[in-house]
Amino acid sequence: MRFKQLLDPNGAWKLLPAAGLIVILWSTLRGIQNWLRVFLMVRRLPGPAGHPIFGNAKEYLSKHKFFEYAGQWREQFRNFHKTSIFFHPVIIVQSPDAVQAILSRKFKHAEKGFIYKGLQPLLGEGLITSKDEKWHSHRKLITPTFHFNILESFLEVFVSRTRDFMVDLQEAAVAANGGFIDVSPHTRRLTLAFICETAMGVPSSGKKNKQAEIVAAMHKLEEIGIYRMVRPWLLSELLFQFTQKGREQEKYKRILHDFTDEVIKERRETLSQLGKISSDETEDFKEKAIFMDLLINSSQDGKVLTVQDIREEVNTFMFAGQNTTQLAINFCLYLLGRHPNIQEKAFEELESIFGDSEREPTMEDIKKMRYLGNCIKDALRLYPSVPVIARRLTEDEEIDGHTLPKGVDVLILPYVLHRDPQQFPNPEQFDPDNFLPEKRKNRHPFAYIPFSAGPRNCIGQKFAIVAEKTVISAILRQYTVKTKEGPLIVVPNTVLVPKSGIRLSFIPRVRRRTDLQQSDLNIKTTPVVEDTYF
Numbered sequence: 001m002r003f004k005q006l007l008d009p010n011g012a013w014k015l016l017p018a019a020g021l022i023v024i025l026w027s028t029l030r031g032i033q034n035w036l037r038v039f040l041m042v043r044r045l046p047g048p049a050g051h052p053i054f055g056n057a058k059e060y061l062s063k064h065k066f067f068e069y070a071g072q073w074r075e076q077f078r079n080f081h082k083t084s085i086f087f088h089p090v091i092i093v094q095s096p097d098a099v100q101a102i103l104s105r106k107f108k109h110a111e112k113g114f115i116y117k118g119l120q121p122l123l124g125e126g127l128i129t130s131k132d133e134k135w136h137s138h139r140k141l142i143t144p145t146f147h148f149n150i151l152e153s154f155l156e157v158f159v160s161r162t163r164d165f166m167v168d169l170q171e172a173a174v175a176a177n178g179g180f181i182d183v184s185p186h187t188r189r190l191t192l193a194f195i196c197e198t199a200m201g202v203p204s205s206g207k208k209n210k211q212a213e214i215v216a217a218m219h220k221l222e223e224i225g226i227y228r229m230v231r232p233w234l235l236s237e238l239l240f241q242f243t244q245k246g247r248e249q250e251k252y253k254r255i256l257h258d259f260t261d262e263v264i265k266e267r268r269e270t271l272s273q274l275g276k277i278s279s280d281e282t283e284d285f286k287e288k289a290i291f292m293d294l295l296i297n298s299s300q301d302g303k304v305l306t307v308q309d310i311r312e313e314v315n316t317f318m319f320a321g322q323n324t325t326q327l328a329i330n331f332c333l334y335l336l337g338r339h340p341n342i343q344e345k346a347f348e349e350l351e352s353i354f355g356d357s358e359r360e361p362t363m364e365d366i367k368k369m370r371y372l373g374n375c376i377k378d379a380l381r382l383y384p385s386v387p388v389i390a391r392r393l394t395e396d397e398e399i400d401g402h403t404l405p406k407g408v409d410v411l412i413l414p415y416v417l418h419r420d421p422q423q424f425p426n427p428e429q430f431d432p433d434n435f436l437p438e439k440r441k442n443r444h445p446f447a448y449i450p451f452s453a454g455p456r457n458c459i460g461q462k463f464a465i466v467a468e469k470t471v472i473s474a475i476l477r478q479y480t481v482k483t484k485e486g487p488l489i490v491v492p493n494t495v496l497v498p499k500s501g502i503r504l505s506f507i508p509r510v511r512r513r514t515d516l517q518q519s520d521l522n523i524k525t526t527p528v529v530e531d532t533y534f
């Protein structure tokens with residue numbers, strides 16, 4: 001073909017396949033070059049021996065035993081060590097100092113790494129998965145959603161849904177006649193109601209059933225995501241779409257996206273109508289803050305946030321908030337059931353706040369639940385709902401005189417980190433006093449990170465703690481909780497799952513003293529720090 005012919009617009013298209021091929025070839029070569037650099041540099045790092053082909057895949061796939069292996073690796077290598085899944089190198093950082101180096105800076109290492117890749121179809125580029133400027137601007141925009149005043153309005157939702165939950169629980173407890181029940185379906189429904197209502201508002205009756213379908217679709221997408229995480233060759237969308245699971249993923253994604261888009265459209269219309277009605281009603285509307293409305297209001301008709309942005313953030317909020325809070329409630333109840341003395345102290349604190357009144361909690365009451373707050377904290381230490389945090393290094397990082405290369409995937413394991421005897425002298429013991437000021441004073445700031453730490457910490461942590469205190473205090477005021485299970489076996493997924501569920505019995509309480517004050521109690525508590533629920 002002559003040069004002149006190529007310049008002819010009718011001939012230029014013939015160059016396209018060749019140009020495409022060059023781009024693919026170039027990016028493949030770049031990919032191989034980067035992988036090779038990471039692979040060769042990681043080879044020099046300390047770490048446990050692995051199979052020549054499978055690497056440490058056996059340990060990663062051993063589910064509940066994985067943490068045991070990781071604990072042994074920490075004993076052997078302390079700060080960090082390499083591992084691999086087939087030929088994919090993964091570094092695990094184990095000491096609080098090393099964790100701080102990875103989590104503490106704003107843009108450095110803010111990329112989330114391979115384990116989130118499988119969740120991309122579910123979350124798109126919401127806060128959890130986005131990076132750089134997009135993450136920064138959205139985080140700034142969304143942070144006020146968790147402001148104190150808005151949390152107060154969320155508390156109304158928590159209280160009224162907990163009221164329904166207690167009726168539900170009472171029926172189940174009566175039916176069990178003092179026996180044990182699996183608490184998970186009850187707390188799942190409850191936290192689902194918390195999240196759907198605070199994210200999207202009270203559903204119209206037609207949408208009520210739909211919300212359960214949406215959460216089922218989210219769980220399916222999460223399951224598919226996990227399936228892909230341990231099969232790195234399925235992480236390419238290009239190949240995955242042709243598989244059976246790829247087609248399922250597309251189906252659930254559609255269900256989820258169509259639903260959220262429709263709710264956004266409806267809320268937009270409601271908001272614009274409300275703009276026209278009397279200011280009193282608008283005030284009332286504002287008081288019942290809904291996450292989606294706050295995003296729509298900040299969107300400036302798509303200039304700041306598009307419909308896709310809003311959908312991704314709402315889906316992220318639902319994904320990040322529901323399972324995590326539910327599990328935290330379950331684990332805390334399990335531990336309280338196993339430790340009657342600690343449960344009794346928590347109950348006495350509640351008696352000192354509420355006396356024999358059956359009134360529902362205010363934000364002031366929630367703040368006063370300091371011992372219960374410490375129970376929740378230690379439960380999150382032993383059973384962090386998010387057991388694995390992943391990052392991909394965006395620059396080389398020096399630790400202990402070794403270079404961790406740019407591009408390598410790094411894992412942080414709160415479940416293992418929180419059981420470090422150097423930081424928690426009796427690490428396996430449930431002990432809310434671990435969070436007394438004198439104990440916290442000498443602890444490394446990155447030794448306890450159930451909500452992660454640094455700029456990409458959990459934006460919903462206060463939401464979660466207020467929700468947990470609302471539910472657990474309601475249960476303890478009415479019941480003594482007993483636990484059936486012995487030591488729990490837990491499996492790391494995207495969240496920490498108890499292998500055989502959690503069975504509890506709820507024994508109605510007989511009312512006792514009504515004149516207790518907090519100062520009468522034999523409880524050492526953390527002093528109230530303004531704007532802190534811990």
Ligand code: HEM
Pocket residue numbers: 112127128129139316317320321322324325328384385386389390449450451452455456457458459460461463464
């Ligand atoms: C006990 C409950 C919860 C726990 C243990 C928890 C834990 C975490 C952790 C460990 C991270 C960091 C993940 C990472 O960097 O890879 C995170 C991030 C996040 N969480 Fe939570 N979370 C909880 C509840 C919630 C709730 C209720 C919401 C929303 C209502 C929420 C929203 C988020 C969001 C949006 C992020 C991403 C923040 C960012 O990257 O800027 N979480 N959470």
